[in-house]
Amino acid sequence: MKRSWYATPYALWMLLFAVVPLLFVCWYAFTTPDGAFTLANFQEFAKPRYMGVILRSLKLALYCTVLCLLIGYPTAYFLAGRGFNHAQSLVVLILLPMWMNLLLRTYAMMTLLDDNGVLNAALTAIGLGKVNVIGTEGAVLMGLVYNYLPFMVLPIYTVLKKMDYSVIEAAEDLGCNPLRVITRVVIPMSVPGIVSGVTMVFMPAVTSFAISTLLSNGKIRLAGDLIDYIFNQSSNPNRWNIGSSFSLIMLVLILLSIGFLRKVDPDNEGGGMW
Amino acid sequence: MVRNTRAVKTVRTIWITLLMLFLYAPILIMIALSFNASVSRSQWTGFTLEWYVKLFNDPAILGALKTTIEVAVVATIISTIIGTLGAIGMHAMNTGMANMLTNVSYLPMTTPDIVTGVSLMLMYLFCHVPLGKWTMIFAHIAFDIPYVLFSVMPKLRQMNPNLYEAALDLGCKPIKALWKVIIPEITPGIFTGWLLAFTMSLDDFVISYFTSSDMYPNLSRIVYSSTKLGVKPTMYALSTLMFATILILLVLVNKRTKLENLG
Numbered sequence: 001m002k003r004s005w006y007a008t009p010y011a012l013w014m015l016l017f018a019v020v021p022l023l024f025v026c027w028y029a030f031t032t033p034d035g036a037f038t039l040a041n042f043q044e045f046a047k048p049r050y051m052g053v054i055l056r057s058l059k060l061a062l063y064c065t066v067l068c069l070l071i072g073y074p075t076a077y078f079l080a081g082r083g084f085n086h087a088q089s090l091v092v093l094i095l096l097p098m099w100m101n102l103l104l105r106t107y108a109m110m111t112l113l114d115d116n117g118v119l120n121a122a123l124t125a126i127g128l129g130k131v132n133v134i135g136t137e138g139a140v141l142m143g144l145v146y147n148y149l150p151f152m153v154l155p156i157y158t159v160l161k162k163m164d165y166s167v168i169e170a171a172e173d174l175g176c177n178p179l180r181v182i183t184r185v186v187i188p189m190s191v192p193g194i195v196s197g198v199t200m201v202f203m204p205a206v207t208s209f210a211i212s213t214l215l216s217n218g219k220i221r222l223a224g225d226l227i228d229y230i231f232n233q234s235s236n237p238n239r240w241n242i243g244s245s246f247s248l249i250m251l252v253l254i255l256l257s258i259g260f261l262r263k264v265d266p267d268n269e270g271g272g273m274w
Numbered sequence: 275m276v277r278n279t280r281a282v283k284t285v286r287t288i289w290i291t292l293l294m295l296f297l298y299a300p301i302l303i304m305i306a307l308s309f310n311a312s313v314s315r316s317q318w319t320g321f322t323l324e325w326y327v328k329l330f331n332d333p334a335i336l337g338a339l340k341t342t343i344e345v346a347v348v349a350t351i352i353s354t355i356i357g358t359l360g361a362i363g364m365h366a367m368n369t370g371m372a373n374m375l376t377n378v379s380y381l382p383m384t385t386p387d388i389v390t391g392v393s394l395m396l397m398y399l400f401c402h403v404p405l406g407k408w409t410m411i412f413a414h415i416a417f418d419i420p421y422v423l424f425s426v427m428p429k430l431r432q433m434n435p436n437l438y439e440a441a442l443d444l445g446c447k448p449i450k451a452l453w454k455v456i457i458p459e460i461t462p463g464i465f466t467g468w469l470l471a472f473t474m475s476l477d478d479f480v481i482s483y484f485t486s487s488d489m490y491p492n493l494s495r496i497v498y499s500s501t502k503l504g505v506k507p508t509m510y511a512l513s514t515l516m517f518a519t520i521l522i523l524l525v526l527v528n529k530r531t532k533l534e535n536l537g
Contacts, residue, residue, distance in 0.1 A: 006359040010360025013416065017416035025396060078289060092528055093294065094294075105300070107304070111300065231395070
């Protein structure tokens with residue numbers, strides 16, 4: 001038996017449980033419950049209540065990405081900086097949450113922000129009144145940033161860490177002030193990391209599921225929650241088809257953005273996970 | 275990076291401290307609340323282990339714990355075998371074919387979890403397979419395999435290719451050469467892959483949610499459904515234990531391979 005045949009179970013398993021299921025999504029997305037070809041499932045998007053969810057997902061994902069970049073860039077910059085002894089263990093600490101259950105972390109956030117939660121207890125204790133955070137877009141946004149921030153830090157940190165310090169020293173020796181070193185040398189050289197980070201935050205944020213349901217008591221739905229909601233509409237005979245068409249659009253969006261990422265950063269310098 | 279003046283250092287310390295606070299305060303508060311005698315989250319009335327005792331006397335949670343561990347163990351064993359054999363096979367192939375097969379592994383890593391979950395659910399429903407433990411296990415195997423593959427592949431590339439040939443030339447049967455020569459060389463990679471797959475399996479929520487049913491819930495599913503009924507301290511205890519387990523596993527993985535280099 002040739003050694004290459006050992007890959008057969010792998011190929012079969014991935015075909016059956018990774019490729020074929022996606023074909024089912026495509027099939028359902030383009031058919032009616034009777035199996036006839038249709039494009040009507042995609043028109044459901046145009047309905048205001050669905051369109052509203054999509055637009056809100058895009059908006060919150062965009063805010064989340066901007067916030068993650070504003071918080072994540074300086075973080076990555078400091079971690080990659082010269083003479084920072086604790087960097088290695090701090091990097092691990094900052095990246096660890098990335099691998100931890102999103103549900104548990106959101107649940108922790110919920111404990112903090114809840115109407116009767118820790119934040120309000122603290123505010124009451126120091127004499128400020130209660131604030132209503134849960135249920136607002138602000139709470140959802142905070143949950144998104146909390147969950148996806150490490151995905152922004154990692155690629156920027158990787159790029160900055162690999163950067164050639166002699167270029168910076170050259171700029172300094174030639175009389176560049178620190179601010180100009182950052183804006184003219186460091187940031188332009190870290191563009192691949194920024195692009196990776198933006199993609200790695202924006203994409204899961206758009207398709208996020210459960211985060212906004214938990215942090216808004218089910219009042220605010222994002223695209224991922226919408227897919228779940230549609231699949232659970234037991235009274236709707238088209239639910240699998242409409243749900244599939246939404247899933248397919250999400251998938252195409254992601255693939256397009258990965259294509260874009262590969263184009264901007266062909267050598268994967270940003271160390272993107274994709 | 276610009277030279278470290280005292281001002282830069284101060285800003286750096288404040289920034290990193292605030293960030294760590296943001297990332298870890300919610301988790302630490304939840305851990306603290308799991309030991310709080312009061313059900314209320316706004317006051318601390320003393321230390322208790324009551325919620326942990328309740329947790330381990332709750333048949334629903336014990337059942338979910340059993341399901342979670344069973345799924346993780348079975349999925350990890352199968353995916354380690356399939357992934358390791360896959361890596362060995364692909365290593366022996368010509369590059370074109372191997373690249374194509376490797377790209378298939380990027381699929382579950384790239385696809386948003388919710389789409390992966392929904393797609394598997396559709397396939398199961400279409401084939402009239404009732405959702406339960408095994409549907410969850412098969413789904414876990416599919417997303418675990420890439421982690422094993424990408425942990426074993428580098429070890430194979432580092433190996434001296436002549437060793438295997440030498441074993442064959444000296445009269446070893448291919449199977450025996452695989453077992454005696456290749457497997458011992460790549461064992462560290464297999465172990466890393468196994469550990470990662472186990473962690474990912476324990477940690478998963480979204481894919482499990484779509485491929486399981488309330489008949490056989492795993493722990494994440496229990497936490498998720500309990501949030502709809504308001505917050506319970508037993509859930510804090512459960513979350514604390516899950517956090518601790520995953521943290522320990524991640525630290526172990528990080529010792530073997532840098533987390534930041536993982537795909």
